[in-house]
Amino acid sequence: MAEKLIFPKHAYRTHGGVHAPHNKNTAQKESVVMTDVKSVTIPMSMHIGAPCKPTVKIGDTVKIGDIIGDSEAFVSAPIHASISGTVKKIDKITMPDSSKVDAITIESDGEMAVSESVKAPEVENLDDLLKAVRQSGLVGLGGAGFPAHVKLNIPKGKTVDTLIINVAECEPYITSDHREVIENSWDIMAGVYAVKDILDIHRVIIGIENNKPDAIKILREIADNEVDKYDEVRVLPLKASYPQGAEKILIKACTNREVPIGGLPADAGCIVMNVGSISFLSRYLKTGMPLVTKRITVDGTAINNPQNVIAPIGTPIKDIIEFCGGYKGEPKKLLMGGPMMGNSLADDSMPVIKQTNAIIAFAEKEAKLQTPSACIRCGRCVSACPMKLMPQSLSNAVDRKDFEALSKLNILNCMECGCCSFSCPAKRHIVQNLRLGKQLYNNYKKEQAQKEAKE
Amino acid sequence: MENKLYVSSSPHLSSNASTRRIMLDVIIALLPTSVAACIIFGMRSLVLIGVCVASCVLCEYIARKIMKRDTTIGDLSAVVTGLLLALNLPVNINPLIAVFGCIVAIVAVKQLFGGIGMNFVNPALAARIVLLVSFPNDMMTYPKAFFYKEGVDALTSATPLSDIGSYSYIELFLGKCPGCIGEVCAAALILGGIYLVIRKVISPVIPVVYVGVAALMTLVVGGDPLYQILSGGLLLGAIFMATDYTTSPITFSGKIIFAAGCGILTILLRTYSNMPEGVSFSILLMNVLVPHIENLTTPKSLGTVKKAKGEK
Numbered sequence: 176m177a178e179k180l181i182f183p184k185h186a187y188r189t190h191g192g193v194h195a196p197h198n199k200n201t202a203q204k205e206s207v208v209m210t211d212v213k214s215v216t217i218p219m220s221m222h223i224g225a226p227c228k229p230t231v232k233i234g235d236t237v238k239i240g241d242i243i244g245d246s247e248a249f250v251s252a253p254i255h256a257s258i259s260g261t262v263k264k265i266d267k268i269t270m271p272d273s274s275k276v277d278a279i280t281i282e283s284d285g286e287m288a289v290s291e292s293v294k295a296p297e298v299e300n301l302d303d304l305l306k307a308v309r310q311s312g313l314v315g316l317g318g319a320g321f322p323a324h325v326k327l328n329i330p331k332g333k334t335v336d337t338l339i340i341n342v343a344e345c346e347p348y349i350t351s352d353h354r355e356v357i358e359n360s361w362d363i364m365a366g367v368y369a370v371k372d373i374l375d376i377h378r379v380i381i382g383i384e385n386n387k388p389d390a391i392k393i394l395r396e397i398a399d400n401e402v403d404k405y406d407e408v409r410v411l412p413l414k415a416s417y418p419q420g421a422e423k424i425l426i427k428a429c430t431n432r433e434v435p436i437g438g439l440p441a442d443a444g445c446i447v448m449n450v451g452s453i454s455f456l457s458r459y460l461k462t463g464m465p466l467v468t469k470r471i472t473v474d475g476t477a478i479n480n481p482q483n484v485i486a487p488i489g490t491p492i493k494d495i496i497e498f499c500g501g502y503k504g505e506p507k508k509l510l511m512g513g514p515m516m517g518n519s520l521a522d523d524s525m526p527v528i529k530q531t532n533a534i535i536a537f538a539e540k541e542a543k544l545q546t547p548s549a550c551i552r553c554g555r556c557v558s559a560c561p562m563k564l565m566p567q568s569l570s571n572a573v574d575r576k577d578f579e580a581l582s583k584l585n586i587l588n589c590m591e592c593g594c595c596s597f598s599c600p601a602k603r604h605i606v607q608n609l610r611l612g613k614q615l616y617n618n619y620k621k622e623q624a625q626k627e628a629k630e
Numbered sequence: 631m632e633n634k635l636y637v638s639s640s641p642h643l644s645s646n647a648s649t650r651r652i653m654l655d656v657i658i659a660l661l662p663t664s665v666a667a668c669i670i671f672g673m674r675s676l677v678l679i680g681v682c683v684a685s686c687v688l689c690e691y692i693a694r695k696i697m698k699r700d701t702t703i704g705d706l707s708a709v710v711t712g713l714l715l716a717l718n719l720p721v722n723i724n725p726l727i728a729v730f731g732c733i734v735a736i737v738a739v740k741q742l743f744g745g746i747g748m749n750f751v752n753p754a755l756a757a758r759i760v761l762l763v764s765f766p767n768d769m770m771t772y773p774k775a776f777f778y779k780e781g782v783d784a785l786t787s788a789t790p791l792s793d794i795g796s797y798s799y800i801e802l803f804l805g806k807c808p809g810c811i812g813e814v815c816a817a818a819l820i821l822g823g824i825y826l827v828i829r830k831v832i833s834p835v836i837p838v839v840y841v842g843v844a845a846l847m848t849l850v851v852g853g854d855p856l857y858q859i860l861s862g863g864l865l866l867g868a869i870f871m872a873t874d875y876t877t878s879p880i881t882f883s884g885k886i887i888f889a890a891g892c893g894i895l896t897i898l899l900r901t902y903s904n905m906p907e908g909v910s911f912s913i914l915l916m917n918v919l920v921p922h923i924e925n926l927t928t929p930k931s932l933g934t935v936k937k938a939k940g941e942k
Contacts, residue, residue, distance in 0.1 A: 190932070193645065195643055196643075198858050232683065285705055285853060330691075347643065384876075403647075421930060423933065424932075427932065433932055434932075434934045435933045436931065436933040436934060438933065467881075506633075507633075507635060507636055508635055508636045508637075508638075508642065509635055510642060514638060514640075514641065514642040514643045515641045515642070515643060516640050517640055519635070519636065519637045519638055519639075520635070520637070521635060521637050522666045529801070531858070537642070541643075542636045542642075543636070544638055545644065546704075548705065548739060548746075549702075549744075549745060549746050549748070550647055550747045551746055551747045551876060552654070553652065553880075555877045556879075557880045557881060561932070562931055562932045562933075563931050564931050565880070565882065565928060565929070567880060585931040585934075588931045588933060589703060591640075593641030596644065597644050597645055598645050599644070599649035600648050600649050600651070600652055601648075601649050602644060604639070606640075606641065609640065615779055621926055
């Protein structure tokens, strides 16, 4: 690529988006480390890809950092013990997306002893890095849980010239990335340099929403430091609008490139990494401690003491909420993740997993479901859709099961951000309907392919 | 955990916008026009508005009951239809004719096609055209402004459009001319339009393009653009009728095409047809074309173009 890489002075325009209330109540509170955990339940699938198989038996003793689950598959990430103690049981639990997976329950011995296997990896080239990243168990901490070593393994024939660090954190309430920047800013920079040097990337854009001025200031101070002698890392403040942190939107805002429909960020010459992932990576390269804890924002109208908690992965939500002063009044809705894209849970026994970045409990007022009425064709969903789709027409096509229209209107390009449902004055369940439509469409495509194969 | 939690698919937040609030905003935006109507044509305007609103709401209630569907009068859309229809009538019209118009608007045009959001033409406009065709004399007899101050006899006089140049710009702007009760006072209509744009109920695209194209078209056919814009139902149509959500395109470029079409047709009808007014017919014609305009203007989804322009 001969073209010279330019750092944009301002973010590029993106279509749509909504102004959801920020509610970043916990942004100025120091994160609290939670150590006194009695038991953890660690599911064997905390990433996109093949689930892991347990590598321990009931009765085994484990220490922090020991591998307890692994898989042969490439798109997968090993799972480590997050506390020291004894394996009590291995059985199925229901995940927030209602799938059932194996989970290992470890009862703490109260020591929090670290395994001898935890030592800094030796990284000299890309292969070493990818191996180390896989070994660390790192998955995309922004919420999707895409294994990091797969993301960093750029497919042959594709050139990546830009690394984008995602600090947009556009979901309401969540401040865990914000706190990461304030508390571990040098880790972020060390991670950026490690990845950029090994992948030979010469443009790093740190995209951050402009509602975090303190974090922007800190990142700028570090990025302008003399360490960065070629001036290849810059901070780009973005408009505070949901969903600014969605991968495709972030790429558009930072580089004005569009990821082709059905394509990957690499198709637009970009790698996007969450700020939490990159700072974890630099810590891992230094200490060798795999991904066993997670910073989680605990907030919502039904939480007594909202704050960021650094908890071992597998800690039951119940215990974390108790750690935050328990429920305020009667909780009516419990979310894992942000209020725009998070999953709502049926009870609080679920453990936190690698992708969990927030636990939000709502009281009756926020939790109550609104009844949808007829569409008045106001077009708010169309102007809110960041992917420039026609949510209203798509939703109608889903109702009619009109697969031709769904294909024409690009239903699979919907990223389920929920801007359409958020902005709908008739309170229609548009994105919910599109989610169903995507499933129906995929099933239909599969059936068509099978029919063709038979003929 | 004893108490039961709500479980639903995301998003778990929603904006404050509601259908009822939108309709309430339209009613508020029509208040200046309604007050102006009462000042210009007397308290009889208020009676006319009352009759239309009441019969529209009643029609909607009864129609929904007969069709065994949920009552929807709470969303206030029937009030808006009634108000718009009243503002599109001359003040001395027989109230029974107005009631007939309301039945056409709500029952025939709106509810028989499935209620709010399903009608393919604007109910108030369709009703106005039905009345115009059925009762041309009653619909085309306009009393003078402030006739009620001059005596009992309602004096009919030429409208600004049937006798071009008979009124000054300032008379047209303030509404001192004969016409339907809601169309004469341009100042009040613009005030309402500004309120709707500020409240983000309508985008200014349709009114601005409609008025702009109509002005250009007037120049083409050799008329006086400002006079054409200020007289007749053009502003009422551009601000309140053409921006009706249900019967205008939801895409941005579609809105431009729709409004431009309305502007061109309005001036062509005003200039070359037998009738002095063309706003209602032009909007109605463009209403019918909305599905096609939307098909033509479906936006390209993000990532459709392999390489965006200006890529760096």
